[in-house]
Amino acid sequence: MTGLRYVYAVCRPFGTPLQAQLTGIGGAPPALVRHHGLVAVVSTVPEADFSEEALKARLEDLDWLAATARAHQGVIDALTTVTTPLPLRLATVFRDDSALRTMIETREDSFRRLLDRLDGRVEWGVKVYLEEEPAAEPAPAAAAKPASGRDYLRRRREQSHAREDKWQRAEAFARSLHERLSAPAEDHRLHPPQNAALSGAAGRNVLNAAYLVPRAHSEEFVELVDRTKDEAPGIRVELTGPWAAYSFSGEDAAAEEVR
Known part of the structure; x- marks a missing residue:
């Protein structure tokens, strides 16, 4: 079966070995391709799954996509413990190592600038949710029935205004939180x-x-997020990370399925 070179990330040479049991896409162990003082972390994948034509169909298969994204992310997570990786997009493949080395040469200056900028840094994700209200107890039939069409419209306006007020409070909280975390x-x-x-x-x-x-x-940043979690009833704050800096590498689509 013909194989392609799947590339997880580019980084600088590192001395600490990756975990012996680490596997990537399809269970294949990652390997290192060194070129011009940079290292591409790769594995071999079947062309039947990763050729341009095959990927069009595969990317419609959500189960396959999720499994591939998890395997990709597993390699990136392992790299993050030993170096600063520059993750590449999900399903970045090359015909062979020669084509891969050509890509490294073409983007070498950009890779070096990004690796310098991201060295010693990680990405934290913060999401804010307006939580759904629990379903109300059903009201007695007599009380639930509006007295008139005007009463019905009044109730609808009140409900709409209440929802709008909650949404505006949630947006104001999110803006304030973002300013504090920035x-x-x-x-x-x-x-x-x-x-x-x-x-x-x-x-x-x-x-x-x-x-x-x-x-x-990072510890101080996590503590800052934790202190905000009970500030606004009905609003949930979720923190994820630390991740490799996908959002700051220009390759941020790589792990959207798992982050």
Whole structure:
């Protein structure tokens, strides 16, 4: 079976070996391709799954996509413990090592600049959700029935205004939180709110942000987020990380399925 070179990340040479039991896509162990003082972390994948034509179909298979993203992320997580990786997009493949080395030469200056900028830094993700209200107890039939059409419209307006007020409070909290978290972070990215139908997360996503934080200051950043979690009833704050700095590498689509 013909194989392609799947590339997880580019980094500088590192001395600490990766875990012996680490596997990547399809259970293959990652290998290192060195070129011009940079290292590409790769594994061999079947062309039947990763050729351009095959990927068009494969990317419609959500189970396959999720499994591939988890395996990709597992290699990136392992790299993050021993070096600063520059993650590449999910399903970045090359015909052979020669084509891979050509890519490294073409992007060498950009890779070096990004690795210098990201060295010793990690990404933290913060999401804010307006939680759904529990279903109300059914009212007695007599009380539930509006006395008139005007009464019905009044109730609808009150419900609409209450929902709008909650949404505005959630947005104000999210803006305030983002300002506070941006101060200790070196950089930040505001991503589009997640679709609940796709993410499976409960509630309405108000803030979906990433923060670039020096690894040495991560504990303080986590404590800052933790102090905000009980500030606003009905609003949930979720912290994820530390991640490799996907959102600041120009390759941030690589682990969207798992972050």
